[in-house]
Every structure is written in structure tokens, then in C-alpha cells.
Amino acid sequence: MKTPRILSVFALVLTAALLWTSHTAAQSPVLNNITDPQNGTGIAYKAKARVITASTTITRTDHTLLANATSGAITLTLLPAGTNQTNQVIVVQKNDSSTNAVIIDGAGSETIDGTTTIRLTQPNQSVVLQAAQSTWHVLGQRPANSYTVTATGTLTADQLYGSTFVNTGASGSIVLTLPAPQLGMRFRVYLTAAQDVDINAADSTQILALTNATGDAISSAATIGNSIELVALSSTTWGAFATSGTWTDVN
Numbered sequence: 001m002k003t004p005r006i007l008s009v010f011a012l013v014l015t016a017a018l019l020w021t022s023h024t025a026a027q028s029p030v031l032n033n034i035t036d037p038q039n040g041t042g043i044a045y046k047a048k049a050r051v052i053t054a055s056t057t058i059t060r061t062d063h064t065l066l067a068n069a070t071s072g073a074i075t076l077t078l079l080p081a082g083t084n085q086t087n088q089v090i091v092v093q094k095n096d097s098s099t100n101a102v103i104i105d106g107a108g109s110e111t112i113d114g115t116t117t118i119r120l121t122q123p124n125q126s127v128v129l130q131a132a133q134s135t136w137h138v139l140g141q142r143p144a145n146s147y148t149v150t151a152t153g154t155l156t157a158d159q160l161y162g163s164t165f166v167n168t169g170a171s172g173s174i175v176l177t178l179p180a181p182q183l184g185m186r187f188r189v190y191l192t193a194a195q196d197v198d199i200n201a202a203d204s205t206q207i208l209a210l211t212n213a214t215g216d217a218i219s220s221a222a223t224i225g226n227s228i229e230l231v232a233l234s235s236t237t238w239g240a241f242a243t244s245g246t247w248t249d250v251n
Contacts, residue, residue, distance in 0.1 A: 052076065064091045067120070069100035080107040081131040089139070093126035101158045104129070112136045115184035121158040149174060160185040160232075168192040175217070178202055181232035189220075190227040191245075196220055198250060199230070207238045211249045221246040 049064040055075040058065065067074060076092060094102045102120040104127065106112050118127055118138070128140040146164040154177040155165075161184060167174060173196040176189070180202050191197060200217035201207050207230065210218045214236075220226045226245030233239045240247070 058090060060088065062090060064093075066093055066095045067102040068096045069094060069102050070096045070098050071100075073101045073103060075103040075105050077105045078107050078110070078112070078129070078131075078136055081110060081134055081136045088131045090129045091126065092120065092129070093124065093142075094120040094122065095124065097123045099158065106136060110135065113138050118184060119158060119161045121161055122163065125162070149176065153177070155179065155187075157182060157185070160187045162186060164188040164190060166190050166192045167195055167197055170195040170197075173198070173222075175200055178205070178230075178238070180205055181235060181238050183232055183234070185232035186229065188227060188229045191220060191222075191224055194222050194224050196222045197226075199228070201238065205236045205238070207240060208233070210240050210243075210247055213251070217250040218247045219250045 049066050050062060052065050052067045052074065053071065055077075057077045058079060060079065065076065067076065078090070079088075092102065092104055099121065104112065104118040104120070106116065112118055112129065113136070120127065122145040124142065125145075126142045127138060129136050130139050131137075141162070146166055147159065148168050149165050150167060150170040152175040157179045160179070165176065165187065166189075170193045175198040177200040189197060189199060196219060198217045198219045199207070201211070201215055203215050206214045206216065207218055218228075218240075220228070223245055226247070228243045228247055229241045230238045231241055
């Protein structure tokens, strides 16, 4: 009788098919239900982008957010970076050409790597954030664009989040007056023309180490290649990083 042999072959074929199905299922990515090994809960992960045109709270299912601030500044509020958000990754890009800011704000009193808010002020400026236990962290950031300044003026707060200022085309000395510093501000000044650039701190604020009093300015030598990076250290102080060339205190 050949029946047992036929049944045996059938059983082998069926077993192979089941193993292949199991293997295929195990290899298929599930984008919207990734298990967190720490607490067993599912982490929603959205590969597609969501367009934002007004202030809102970022949700657990968000991943990539294209923020359009054409109609005015918008604020994106993060969820608390507790256990439920651990490992969530958020990508935010400002995808309009206006000067209106896209503001990313921590939940309540939470900060983002010590900063209360992150401001995106230039087209295509973006930031990648990840939640880890009790705080959000910046994993990567695309800096803002460069500004060309050829005349004396006052810089705005929104211009000072990652931007670079050059004096290309300046025909004389210029003075750039700063607003009060806010944590998260960081900007660079680079001389592309051989003209003096003064950076003037607001009243009651100071550029530490390079000046000896609040309200003082620093002045560059009129030399192409002179540069400086200033970072807000507090609500009243700036710190100078990566200076090149001569910068002196001007009372």
C-alpha cells in the first residue's frame, strides 16, 4: 500500500509551507506596532508625513511633521517624555518660505536638552527629537540659512537660532544690536568684506569674557575671515565660542 508514503509526503509539504508562512510573517516589518522591550507596550511609528498649519499637540502616532507657518507662527507641543513616550522619534521641518517661526515646546515645564523651546525660523530648517525616560533629546538639526547684512540694524530673536550672518557687500562699518538672550539661541557672524562689524549686547545683558560690563559691544578687526559664534548662556549672558581673528570690547 502506498497511502502511508503519500500521507508522509503531504505532511512534509504542509510542514514546509507552515514554516515558510511563519518565516515570512516574522520578516515583514510592522511600522505601526513596534513593541517596546522595556514595558511591552506598542509604539506607534508613522513613516508618512503630516502637514501642520496651526498650533497643536504632537500625538503618539506622529513621526514626520511638515510645519507650514505661512499664516503666522505656530507652536507644536510635545507629549510628556515619560515611559509612554520612551523611544518615540519626531522629525519636524519648517516647509514654508515665511519668516514666521515654528516653535517646538516641551510639555509643561519639561525641557528639550535643557532648552525650553526650539525655534525653526528658516525654510527647510529641521530637527530630530527622541523621548528618553523623562526628557526629549535633540538627535540632529539642520541649521538655519545665512543672512547678509550690509547696514546697521537690530537682530530679532527668531533670527538667532542657528543662523549665520555675513557682511558681503558692506561698504562701511555696521553695528548689529542683539535682543535679550534666550536659552537655545546660537548664531555666527563671519566677515566676508573687510569692514568692521560691532555686535552690541542689549541693555542689562553681557557678552562674557570679551566685555567688562553689561550693554558693551564687541568690535571685530576689519579683516575678511574674522568670525565668532555666540551662544545664550542665560537670560542675561552670552558666551563666545570658536572666535577667529580680533574682537575687542567697545564701551
